[in-house]
Amino acid sequence: MKRLSLLLLLVALPTLAAERVVSIGGDVTQIVYALGAQQDLVARDSTSMQPAQATKLPDIGYMRQLNAEGILALHPTLVLASEQAKPSLVLQQLSQSGVKVVEVTGDNSLQAISSKISTIGKALHHEQEATELEAKVSKQLAQLSHQPLPVKVLFIMSHSGMKAMAAGTQTAADSAIHEAGLVNAMAAVPHYKELSQEGVVAAAPDLVVVGSDGLQSFGGEEKVWQLPGLALTPAGKHHNLLVVDEMALLGFGLDTPKAIVQLRKAAESLKHE
Numbered sequence: 001m002k003r004l005s006l007l008l009l010l011v012a013l014p015t016l017a018a019e020r021v022v023s024i025g026g027d028v029t030q031i032v033y034a035l036g037a038q039q040d041l042v043a044r045d046s047t048s049m050q051p052a053q054a055t056k057l058p059d060i061g062y063m064r065q066l067n068a069e070g071i072l073a074l075h076p077t078l079v080l081a082s083e084q085a086k087p088s089l090v091l092q093q094l095s096q097s098g099v100k101v102v103e104v105t106g107d108n109s110l111q112a113i114s115s116k117i118s119t120i121g122k123a124l125h126h127e128q129e130a131t132e133l134e135a136k137v138s139k140q141l142a143q144l145s146h147q148p149l150p151v152k153v154l155f156i157m158s159h160s161g162m163k164a165m166a167a168g169t170q171t172a173a174d175s176a177i178h179e180a181g182l183v184n185a186m187a188a189v190p191h192y193k194e195l196s197q198e199g200v201v202a203a204a205p206d207l208v209v210v211g212s213d214g215l216q217s218f219g220g221e222e223k224v225w226q227l228p229g230l231a232l233t234p235a236g237k238h239h240n241l242l243v244v245d246e247m248a249l250l251g252f253g254l255d256t257p258k259a260i261v262q263l264r265k266a267a268e269s270l271k272h273e
Contacts, residue, residue: 018039018040019040019077019078019124020040020042020074020075020076020077020078021037021040021041021042021076021077021078021079021080021124022041022042022043022044022060022071022074022076022078022079022080023041023043023044023045023048023079023080024044024045024048024060024063024066024079024080024081024082024085025045025047025048025063025080025081025082025084025085025104025106026045026047026048026049026050026247026251026253027082027104027113027116027251027252027253027254028048028080028081028082028104028116028120029041029044029045029048029050029054030048030050030051030054030253030254030255031116031117031120031133031253031254032080032120032124033051033053033054034117034133034254035117035120035121035124035126035129035130035133036126036129037124037126037129038053038054040078040124041054041057042057042058042074042075042076043057043058043059043060043071043074043076044057044058044059044060045059045060045061045062045063045066045085046059046060046061046062046063047062047063047247049247050247050255058074060074063081063082063084063085064084064085064088066085066088066090066091067090068090068093068094068097071090071094071099072094072097072099076094076099077099077100078099078100078101078102078123078124079091079094079099079100079101079102080102080104080120080123080124081101081102081103081104082103082104082106083103083104083105083106083107084106085106086103086106102119102120102123103119104116104119104120105119107252108171108172108175108176108250108252109175109179109252110141110144110179110252110256110257110260112252113137113141113252113253113254113256113257114134114137114138116252116253117130117133117134117137118130118134121133133254137254137257140257140258141257143257143261144179144180144257144260144261144264145181145264146179146181147181148181149180149181149182149264149267149268149271150183151182151183151206151207151267151270151271152182152183152184152185152203152204152205152206152207152234153177153180153182153183153184153185153205153206153207153208153209153263153267154166154167154185154186154200154203154205154207154208154209154233154235155167155171155173155174155176155177155184155186155209155210156195156208156209156210156214156224156227157173157192157210157211157214157246158210158211158214158217158218159213159214159217160213160217163194163195164194164195164214164218164227165192165193165194165195166185166186166189166192166193166194166195166199166200166203167184167186167192168184168186168187168188168189168190168191168192168193169184169186169187169189169190169191170190170191171191171192172249172250172251172252173209173249173250174187175252176249176250176252176256176259176260176263177263179260180260180263180264180267181264182263182264182267185203185204185205185206186199186203188203195227195228195229196228196229197228197229197232198229199229200227200228200229200230200232200233201229201232201233203233204233204234205233205234205235206234206235206240206267206270207235207240207241207242207266207267207270208224208230208233208235208236208240208241208242209241209242209243209244209249209263209266210224210241210242210243210244211243211244211245211246211249212243212244212245212246213246214246215243221239221241224241225239240270242262242263242266244259244262244263245259249263
């Protein structure tokens with residue numbers, strides 16, 4: 001009887017073996033940790049900076065500049081990849097090499113957060129934890145106000161070594177602004193566009209939003225108002241500036257509801273001035 005039990009255990013061992021997971025996408029990695037499945041992670045991409053302990057994992061590089069050989073050297077059994085990493089020949093190569101690749105939606109919407117949690121929870125066999133996390137997020141989302149508020153917001157993206165860009169339509173920033181019930185000041189242009197005095201003055205933003213890293217690249221708040229045209233706008237005249245965690249606001253992950261509440265409150269405070 002003991003021999004039979006031992007034999008059955010040995011047969012079952014391969015199915016009980018832990019996954020070796022690579023996560024691609026800051027939102028994806030954060031959800032893995034929130035589900036309590038971080039012990040299976042063997043690497044993450046460079047956008048995965050939260051929680052802080054994730055940065056101790058090997059970095060496979062930026063999600064759109066991956067290397068199949070480098071990832072395969074980690075012997076992964078599962079790759080959780082944000083849809084934002086596509087199109088990617090590397091992901092196809094990983095799949096062809098026998099690695100299971102699970103695509104996680106990259107939609108820029110609050111509703112997508114629940115889908116991300118569900119997909120990742122199922123892939124990691126943490127369905128119960130996923131259900132609980134979805135309920136928590138749903139409760140947060142229920143507290144958000146989507147009542148339209150006529151405040152024009154200009155989101156400026158700037159990273160080290162790049163020119164300041166204004167977020168138009170078809171961007172994560174545009175989606176976040178609308179989720180907060182606000183108006184994108186650059187709604188007349190698609191994607192990201194380099195700041196110009198004429199364009200910024202015509203946009204007439206009431207509130208300027210920048211990421212904390214962006215503010216640092218500018219050299220501080222005073223430098224923001226020296227950007228083309230900003231000093232001539234309502235936001236510039238009153239120095240209405242909101243500094244945010246860029247990944248939280250634009251990543252549409254677990255921190256996004258809180259970031260959108262922060263944006264909404266900043267806009268509401270202008271109406272009470």
